[in-house]
Every structure is written in structure tokens, then in C-alpha cells.
Amino acid sequence: MVYEAQLGHPGGDFSAADILSALYFGVMRYDPSKPNDPARDRFVMSKGHCTGVFYSVLAAAGYFPEADLSTYMQPLSRLNGHPNRNYLPGVETNTGPLGHGLPVALGIAIAGQIDNADFRTFVLTGDGELQEGSNWEAALTAGHRKLRNLTLIIDRNRLQQGARTEETASLDPLDDKWRAFGWHVEMIDGHDHAQLLDVLSVDPATRDKPLCIIANTFKGKGVSFMHDNVAWHHGVPNKEQYEQAMAELV
Amino acid sequence: MSAAAPAQAGLFDCRDSFARTIEALAEADPRIVTVVSDSVGSSKLGGFRKKWPDRMVNVGIAEQTVVAVGAGLANGGKVPFVSAASCFLTARALEQIKADIAYSNVNVKLIGQSSGVAYGELGPTHHSIEDMAWLRLLNNLTVIVPADPWQTEQAIRAAAAMNGPVFVRVSRMPVPALERSDASFEIGKAETLVQGDDITIIANGTMVHRAVAAAKILAGEGISARVVNMATINPLDEAAILAAADAGAIVTVEEGSVRGGLGGAVSELVTANTPVPVRIMGFPGFVPTGSADWLMDHFGLTATGIADAARQTIARKR
Numbered sequence: 001m002v003y004e005a006q007l008g009h010p011g012g013d014f015s016a017a018d019i020l021s022a023l024y025f026g027v028m029r030y031d032p033s034k035p036n037d038p039a040r041d042r043f044v045m046s047k048g049h050c051t052g053v054f055y056s057v058l059a060a061a062g063y064f065p066e067a068d069l070s071t072y073m074q075p076l077s078r079l080n081g082h083p084n085r086n087y088l089p090g091v092e093t094n095t096g097p098l099g100h101g102l103p104v105a106l107g108i109a110i111a112g113q114i115d116n117a118d119f120r121t122f123v124l125t126g127d128g129e130l131q132e133g134s135n136w137e138a139a140l141t142a143g144h145r146k147l148r149n150l151t152l153i154i155d156r157n158r159l160q161q162g163a164r165t166e167e168t169a170s171l172d173p174l175d176d177k178w179r180a181f182g183w184h185v186e187m188i189d190g191h192d193h194a195q196l197l198d199v200l201s202v203d204p205a206t207r208d209k210p211l212c213i214i215a216n217t218f219k220g221k222g223v224s225f226m227h228d229n230v231a232w233h234h235g236v237p238n239k240e241q242y243e244q245a246m247a248e249l250v
Numbered sequence: 251m252s253a254a255a256p257a258q259a260g261l262f263d264c265r266d267s268f269a270r271t272i273e274a275l276a277e278a279d280p281r282i283v284t285v286v287s288d289s290v291g292s293s294k295l296g297g298f299r300k301k302w303p304d305r306m307v308n309v310g311i312a313e314q315t316v317v318a319v320g321a322g323l324a325n326g327g328k329v330p331f332v333s334a335a336s337c338f339l340t341a342r343a344l345e346q347i348k349a350d351i352a353y354s355n356v357n358v359k360l361i362g363q364s365s366g367v368a369y370g371e372l373g374p375t376h377h378s379i380e381d382m383a384w385l386r387l388l389n390n391l392t393v394i395v396p397a398d399p400w401q402t403e404q405a406i407r408a409a410a411a412m413n414g415p416v417f418v419r420v421s422r423m424p425v426p427a428l429e430r431s432d433a434s435f436e437i438g439k440a441e442t443l444v445q446g447d448d449i450t451i452i453a454n455g456t457m458v459h460r461a462v463a464a465a466k467i468l469a470g471e472g473i474s475a476r477v478v479n480m481a482t483i484n485p486l487d488e489a490a491i492l493a494a495a496d497a498g499a500i501v502t503v504e505e506g507s508v509r510g511g512l513g514g515a516v517s518e519l520v521t522a523n524t525p526v527p528v529r530i531m532g533f534p535g536f537v538p539t540g541s542a543d544w545l546m547d548h549f550g551l552t553a554t555g556i557a558d559a560a561r562q563t564i565a566r567k568r
Contacts, residue, residue: 038327086355092325094354097345103315104350107285107322107330110307114283114328134346137312141319 001072002052003242007081008073011219011232013052015157015190016124019215020057022196023122023153032062035089041119042092042108046101047126047155048082049234055079055088063090099132101125102152106138109150109210120204122151128160131169136181142210143182150210151200152183155190157219161233178212190215222249261424265363267399268420269294271406272331276302282410283307283323285332287316293333293363313338317346320358329357329410336362336378336419337369344384351415352388359409360417366456366505367533368422370542379533383510385417386484392416392437393484395504395512397458398428401481404435412437421505423456423542428479438482440490446476449560450494453503454480454512457531461503463553468560475560486515495524499563501531503556505546508532527566529559 002008024030028041045054051072059066064078071077078087082096093104105123112119125135142150156174158165165171175185184207188195199213219233220226223245226235237245276282276298283305284298290308299306307323309315313334320332332339339362340347351358362381369376386393394409394416396402402420409416428443435441443458444465453461458479465475478494480487494500500520502513513530520528533549546552550559 042325084353093321093356094349097349099314100318100346100349103318103346104322104325106315107307107319108325109322110319111323111326111328114304115326117326134314134318137309137315138318141309141312141315 001055001069003237004070005073006236008052008236009049009234010052010237011159011226011229011235012047012050012126012155012157014221014223014226015217015219016047016050016155017053017221018191018193019124019153019155019196019217020053022193022200024057024061026193026197027200028122029119030061032090035063039117039119042105042121044092044095044101044105044108044121044123045083046095046098046123047129048095048101051079051081051083054083058088058090061090064088098126098129099134102135103138105150106142106147109142109147110145112149113145113147120149120151122153124153124155126160127154127156127158127171127174128165128168130154130171139178139181139183146182146208147210148204148207151213152210153213153215155217156214157217159219159228159230159233163230174214182209183212184209185212185214187214187216190217191221224248260426262399262427263422263424264396264399264402264420265294265422267402268361268406269297271403273298273301275407275410276305279329279410281327281329283328283330285309285316285320285323285330287311287313287334287338289334289363292335293361295333313342314346317343317360318350320360321350321354321356324356324358329359331359331361333361333363335376336365336381337376340378340381340384347385347391348388352391355390356415357413358415360415362417362419364422365419366421366423367537367542367545370540370545373539374536377537379506380510381419382483382504382506382512383514386511386515390415391484392482393419394437394482395419395454396481397455397479398425400427400433401435405481408435408437419455421456425456426459428459428462438485438487440481440487441479442476442490443479444475444477446474447497448474449499449501449564450476450478450497451501451503451556451560452478452480452491452494452512452516454483456505457503457551460551460553461556464556464560467553467557473560473564480512483512483515486519488519491516491519492523495520495526498526498567500526500528501556501559501563502528503531503551505551506532508534527563529563531556531559
């Protein structure tokens with residue numbers, strides 16, 4: 001769809017693909033025919049520019065026909081460049097500007113805490129996105145309230161739009177930062193489904209803290225010329241590159 | 251429900267009306283929660299916290315998060331009232347209000363407390379004179395600027411009753427209860443407090459009672475001024491404004507910037523439809539430090555100042 005639209009953020013799509021697959025096809029409770037069911041688990045896509053992977057997973061999960069993917073970013077399409085909850089079932093909140101997802105997910109998790117409900121709230125942020133201060137406001141309150149029903153997954157691909165995160169405004173030691181804010185931290189290989197399913201499936205009742213999963217990933221995972229390459233933050237493939245990528249991915 | 255207890259003889263702090271109304275609503279609707287950024291006292295929500303400690307979410311001094319948490323709570327089935335000083339709530343969290351609340355079109359009520367120049371002495375960092383202009387530009391977001399304790403209660407009740415995002419701008423400046431022959435409130439509907447044909451004065455918030463006093467001064471001189479209370483600034487009561495233009499001249503008065511707020515909204519509509527002279531009264535931008543009363547006097551936001559502006563604007567009629 002990125003090739004068709006000649007727009008998108010394929011690098012970040014590929015780094016998050018295994019994470020979203022594990023969530024939607026291994027962990028989360030949802031019914032696409034009842035997208036507003038109060039008991040559903042919530043997923044908040046904070047890295048809202050990575051709609052390529054998000055829409056693909058929502059379609060595969062049954063929220064809308066896969067044929068709609070070919071309308072990605074076309075005029076009047078429901079599949080905006082950044083997700084819109086009012087157009088598309090399965091989108092919990094409109095994102096795009098960075099640093100919004102975790103604070104909104106925090107509010108969802110607090111609603112569940114007030115009601116003693118058993119739904120879980122998952123949020124995926126990029127790592128460069130953590131340079132937005134709003135995340136740390138939310139981190140503070142989530143730790144303070146011991147929100148065990150809240151899970152943050154950081155797509156730790158170490159690249160942001162312009163350069164490596166550690167060259168821009170370094171984040172390491174990232175695990176210590178979250179622990180200091182009162183979170184339980186797991187560091188995993190974000191492309192290893194077994195590891196993802198293991199940490200995501202632990203019963204939240206067994207901990208008294210919000211969970212932060214630092215998922216080490218590679219931007220452009222699965223496509224040799226995109227792999228760990230900053231140029232593919234929002235690059236789009238030409239015909240030869242598209243054919244090569246499809247051949248490598250299949 | 252009766253109006254709030256008087257802060258001074260005959261004058262009311264509309265925050266009391268807000269606090270009393272939210273407690274009454276919360277009694278009847280368990281979905282109602284309050285969300286604050288260390289702003290319990292300044293929002294007069296101490297009583298709410300005492301009654302329902304579990305239904306108040308205090309995120310600390312974090313305005314971006316207070317707004318975003320409101321969006322999340324609405325997603326979780328709550329009816330959140332997010333209450334914080336308007337200067338920080340609107341300026342510091344403007345993108346959250348835009349993306350998480352207005353663009354996402356979620357059922358969150360934002361309460362901008364101590365708006366305008368209520369914190370006069372604390373200087374422009376603490377003045378909230380741009381909030382009306384910023385927020386009225388956002389689609390989906392209803393923006394209400396009530397003028398007295400009764401209208402504050404009505405605005406809060408109407409906000410709770412509708413499904414969608416609302417911003418209510420609440421002053422802490424003492425105001426009198428307005429006299430009305432027809433006490434009714436509807437979002438998007440202006441109320442005419444004084445009938446008149448020579449000029450129309452359109453005001454909202456703390457300026458409405460001053461506009462009424464100005465009309466009395468003018469009446470003594472044989473000038474018939476209509477006074478319209480434009481409490482809802484988004485959506486605008488376009489019919490009332492176009493009817494106001496029939497008088498041939500308009501003065502707008504707001505406790506806010508002269509750029510982009512009530513005056514801007516009225517001017518946009520009048521210019522495109524029935525152009526007549528419009529004089530916009532308010533603050534010119536960042537203002538000097540001084541008490542709220544001093545600032546209003548200094549910038550002519552008084553009954554005599556409004557009457558002067560009305561005379562000058564009538565002189566510009568074609």
C-alpha cells in the first residue's frame with residue numbers, strides 16, 4: 001500500500017510488524033463486530049505515522065475489508081495518513097503528533113482501574129518519540145497509580161526521522177529510566193514472537209506496576225535495503241525496490 | 251438549583267456555581283469524574299474530592315496529561331470534567347485539545363478556570379486572554395463563556411447532557427446575577443438582555459453586566475442600545491448576530507484579546523453578510539501587571555468605557 005500510495009513510513013512499519021501481530025493475533029481480546037465493546041482490550045497506536053502496519057493488522061483482524069487497503073491515503077479514503085477513530089473502527093484515539101498515545105492510554109487504564117474492570121490497555125510508542133516530554137508526565141502518574149492494566153511497548157529501533165536516537169538526544173539507559181518511574185521493565189527481541197507472547201501474556205494480576213516492554217527492533221526489518229537505514233523513515237520504494245522487497249518478504 | 255452563595259454582597263464567584271453543579275450532577279450520574287492538575291482548590295473541587303475521592307483523578311502539575319487522560323477516561327466510558335487554570339489548560343495543552351479532544355471528537359468537558367485577567371497581578375503568563383480565540387477555531391468543540399452564576403450552572407448542565415467535547419470558560423471575578431425576563435439556556439443560542447435599535451452591544455462572560463450598565467447610561471441620553479449575551483462562541487448564533495447588524499452598528503466586549511475572540515467571530519460573520527461598523531473591545535495583547543479591576547478600568551472595559559465606544563461607533567454608521 002505504501003508503494004501504491006507512494007507515501008508512508010515503511011521503515012517504522014516493518015520494525016513494529018511483529019509487535020502488532022503478537023498483540024492482535026496472540027494476546028488481545030476484541031471482537032471486530034463490536035469495536036466499542038466496553039470489555040475490549042485497547043490498543044493505542046502512538047506512533048501514528050506507521051499506519052501501513054496498523055491498517056494492515058486491523059484489516060487482517062477483521063475491522064474492515066482488506067480491499068480497502070488499496071485506498072490508503074487516497075482522496076476521501078478512511079485510511080488517512082494518520083489514524084482517525086471517527087472513520088475507522090478499531091482506532092481508539094486520533095494520533096499523529098508524537099507523545100499523545102501514552103497519556104491517552106493512561107486515561108483509559110485509569111477508567112478501568114476506577115471500575116475494577118479486567119480489560120488491558122496497550123500502547124506502542126516509537127523510541128525517538130520518547131523525546132516528547134508528555135510521555136514522562138504520563139509515566140509519573142502511571143507509576144504512582146500502580147496501573148498494572150497498562151502496558152507500554154517501545155519500538156526500540158534506535159532510529160528517528162533524522163538520525164540515530166543516541167546521536168540526537170540519547171535515551172539510554174532506557175530501562176533504568178522506566179524502573180525509576182515505578183514501572184516493571186522487560187527487554188526483549190521485538191521480532192521474536194515467542195518472547196513477545198511470553199511477556200505480553202503474563203497475567204497483570206501478578207504485578208503491582210505498569211509494564212514497559214522495550215522491544216529491540218530494526219527499522220525496515222525484513223527488507224535488506226531498508227534494514228536499519230535511516231533513509232527509510234518515510235522513504236517510498238520505486239518499482240524495482242518494491243519488487244525486491246516483496247520477493248524478500250514472501 | 252439556587253445560585254451560588256454570594257462572595258460579596260450581590261456578587262458571585264462563578265467557580266462556586268461550577269462546583270455546586272458538578273456535585274449535583276455527579277450525585278445522579280456515576281460516570282462523571284473530575285480530572286485535575288493539582289488544581290483542586292482553585293477549581294473549588296474540595297467538596298467533590300471529599301464525597302468521591304475515587305472519582306477525582308489528580309495527575310499533578312501536568313496539563314498535557316490532564317487533557318489526554320480526559321480523552322482516555324471518555325474512551326473508558328466516563329464523563330470527565332477536566333478542570334484547570336485556563337491559561338495553562340489551553341496554552342500548554344493546545345495540541346492535546348486539538349488532537350485528543352476536538353479532532354478525536356470525544357465526550358470530554360474542559361473547564362478553563364480563572365480565565366481572562368483574573369490573575370491580573372501575576373502578569374501575562376497567568377492571563378488567559380487568548381483562550382476563546384484558540385478554542386473557537388477547533389471543529390467539534392463547543393465553547394461556552396457564561397456570564398453569571400445561573401448561566402454557569404446551565405452551561406455545566408448542558409455540557410454534561412450533550413455527547414461531545416465542550417470547553418466552558420469560568421471566571422473567578424465577582425459578577426452580579428443578571429436580570430432576565432426569560433431565563434432559558436440553550437447551547438448556541440444568544441440571549442437578548444436589553445432591547446434596542448440604535449446599536450447592538452454583544453458581550454460575554456464578565457463583560458455582560460457591564461454592557462447592561464452601559465445600555466442604561468445610553469438610555470439616559472436617549473440612545474437605545476440592544477445588549478446580546480453571546481455565551482456560546484462555537485457554534486455561533488449567526489441569526490442573532492445578523493439581526494444585531496440591523497441596528498447599523500455593533501460593539502463587542504470580551505475579557506480577552508481583541509484579536510480572534512468574540513469580536514473576531516462577530517466580525518467574520520458581519521463582514522461576509524451585512525457589513526456595518528464593528529468596534530471590538532478587549533485587551534490589546536500582553537498587558538501590564540495590575541489587578542483585574544485596574545486592568546479593566548485602564549483598558550476601558552467599564553460601563554462608561556463601553557458607552558463611549560457605543561457613541562463613537564454610532565457616529566460611524568452609514
